Amino acid sequence: MEFLGEVFGNLIMGFGVAVSLENLIYAFIGCLLGTLVGVLPGIGPVAAIALLLPTTFALPPVGALIMLAGIYYGAQYGGSTTAILVNLPGESSSVVTCLDGHAMAKNGRAGHALAIAAIGSFFAGTVCTLIIAVAAPPLAEMALKFGAPEYFSLMVFGLIASAVLARGSLIKALGMILVGLLLGIVGTDVNSGMSRFTFGMPGLSDGIGFVVIAMAFFGLGEIIKNLETPDDQRQVFTDKVSGLMPRWEDIRMSAGAIVRGTFLGAFFGTLPGTGPVVAAFSTYAMEKKIAKDSSQFGRGDIRGVAGPESANNAAAQTAFIPTLTLGIPGSGTMALMLGAMMIQGIAPGPQVMTSRPDLFWGLIASMWIGNLMLVILNLPLIGIWVQLLKVPYRLLFPAILMFMCIGTYSLNNSIQDPLLMGFFGVVGYAFMKFGCEPAPMLLGFILGPLMEENLRRALLISRGDPTVFFTRPISLTFLVLAAGALLVIVLPAVRKKRDEAFQGDE
């Protein structure tokens, strides 16, 4: 009780620091800019944050932090908006949102998808702000328990679960995961420093960017596919747009997914590196498996948006834990935020909580303010976004194409990324024509390099002893979960095959 009282007191102090008219304006501007830039197709949250960071450098520290938080949440939510509206995942964790979110948009339910994403995100944001306030240090300690063996086992679990994302053939999904794993290998091998699959191009030595692959397979491939139908018959989005605000039934249906997503997201978010991705799609996999009727997943089931979006935002929130309490950024985005804080003369780390409590609690308060601003700002914006879909496709797609080109260019300020996107767009279209789905490929692409890196590192540290994966409890837990997931996936497929085989005999 005493502890909770202290936390409560600290939170009040934090709000005292953060809530002033000036800071609320910063929060609003941050959210607005973050959303507007993040929503541009081709500009993922990382790029949006990187592009907008310099605007905060001139502000006083607390104001800058608050605006940063606004930009961060705005960019994340803007990224989800693009995923839902135009099927372009701006970052790894919104790959899952594309599946059902965009399907909903095509069915005329973009408004519902966007609204449930906003509501789920706000719920997750609120819960996770409290989690950070109450339990940041112990959660950070837990994150530190993850060494190379634990990460490897987590990746194995993640890769197996990613097969659930496939709607069609399981073996083709497996093939696509392998294609993703191989694409992920391109670049400098962390363990040996050797360049692999770079074909002598120095620009490839850092690997192919996620955004490039995502834009190519989802964005460019999708545009070409939409242009297959002649202009007069083309109807990418249905004319019948059912209301903007979700129906009571939608909320009732999503509530469980939102709560489950929030807690899974909160847990995975603290793990550096892959937290948000694993959070988003393990939530999706779980929702798909526990749903009584899972036939609509991949065709526009609102739970397929609500769960992953809540998980995504919960993880985006708890990702601050290692950054704030240890001073160690868990992701590229967090490294950017850390750098921005350092430019403000704030060095996050073990001491910040005690030496600058005003900043620490002020930041936590501003996280919640950022989340609140986001809902206030975005619920009205949904109407505008949905209107955008009424723009004829012949005008929409060149604009999307231009944003994709500029977005990929701005990743490294280099023409190599748009060129690669053009090349992989053709590959992506070919795969699409042969009934191979891009989502499992993207997950292989994200998780594969981490799996290899940590497997080899674990064996290096254990000097070639493979038992480390089974003797360490966390690692063992994930391997058991992985085996369970494998059974859940393979059993129905086998049963179906057998049924088909019997029917075929008749």
Add this chain to the structure above:
Amino acid sequence: MGTFKFRSYHQDFWAGLMFLGLGLLAVYVARDYPIGRAMRMGPGYFPTYLGMLLTFIGAIVAGRSFFTEPTDEERTTRWAMVPLTLMPLSVILFAVVVDNFGLVLAVALLIGFASASVKNFKPIELIVMYGVLVATAILVFQKGLGVPFHAFWEESFGKAVSDFWSTISTPLRLMFGS
């Protein structure tokens, strides 16, 4: 089970072929990377074994197409060759031109070639769209967000041409020897 028959209209045949090709390519490119042992893997271990696994899966997927009749969803459909050529081409033109000649020309090429895949575009519509997009690119990205673009060439058109030539001639010379 259908009868054994070559079905070029089965998606799985082509999907399998792509997996097979990519798998073999991976194994081939990785042949120079040290493989190491299972307990002390070299940089070649993962790519080689993943490539072999993908080759194997490709063979199964393609092999399956010889025995089963495709469902409607698994049947190959016509490729949209026009957009398939024009979209990547417009992206490539944008990328090659933007550094030396600036956004105004690069976006014009991008929009022009991309829109050529649509039959019923109206010139007025195209011009208005181009104006809006170029203005967005310059005002939002170059001025607002500080992406290092130029609106036009930097110093003189002649210099842009010579810079452009040296940029594209380097990879060309590398490819075809000097």
Add this chain to the structure above:
Amino acid sequence: MKGLSPSTTRAGRAWVAVGTSFVLSGSAAAHAQAQAWPSRPIRMIVASPPAGPSDILARLLGPQLTLAWGQTVLIDNRAGANGMIAAELTAKSDPDGHTILLANAGFVINTSLYKKVPYDPLREFVPISLAMSVPNILVVHPSVPARSVAELVAYAKAKPGQLAVASAGSGSSGHLALELFQQLSGVSMIHVPFKGGGPALADVMAGQTQALFSIAVAAMPQIRAGRVRALGVTSAKRLASASEIPTVAESGFPNYEVNGWFGFVAPVKTPRSIVARLNTDIVRALRLPELQDRLAEQGAEIIGGTPEAFGAYLKSEQAKWEKVIRQAGIKVE
């Protein structure tokens, strides 16, 4: 030169061809502009993404230099390929003083690490000034019984090839610091590379790996919090901000010195009068007290100097690391 010089590789040949065509078109322009420098915004190319290590320095210096030159200083982030992309781009830019590169230690080390380096750090660039020196700190997990560098050497000798030492990556300054340390002390340890300094430091804090040569700015907060123990700094002198930590050199390895650094260079044909002007203003900006304070608290040392001194430093650093890398047999690519 054993194949390291860019002009002996195929890429290098094409490169030299491009280079010469630029010299022809560039020198006339450079002459015309020498009088009216700066005539347009100055582009400062930085080999890190926004908010990365060199970007922070660039953004602190930028406003000061804008003031001094009356032209905006544009920071152009070209991260990738260990700084080679940024360096190649700078070498290709017009040598008229409107493009400068904020280079870091990798600038001269790349030539020994990589087979194909698309630039020559000494021949294609003219040094302007060293800006900042960032030493590494050798830290260990508190469970490691060693309390000094000497004790660590003894501990590692008792368990040859068992102590796992993390680094920010193959060829990173922490990795090179480790190699030099092994060469001078004669101990052998397991090098465990990570993707970046953050994950490496976290791994040592968790005790998964036992030691790390970490850049001072990242390590200091963890040392103060008692999560890792500092054994020595890699610079020749102790840090002003943490003078209680001895240097590795004074702990029995007098020749041991490893410094990360940041410094400014320009394309080689930049007129010397402009280089002199760049040097004066950059050094003046570096000496501003607020900048000194901000960077010193992160364990960095600000050093402005003459172009000649920086040139000599580049040369000695290149030679020093070529030897270490050859002896250790490190190869990237």
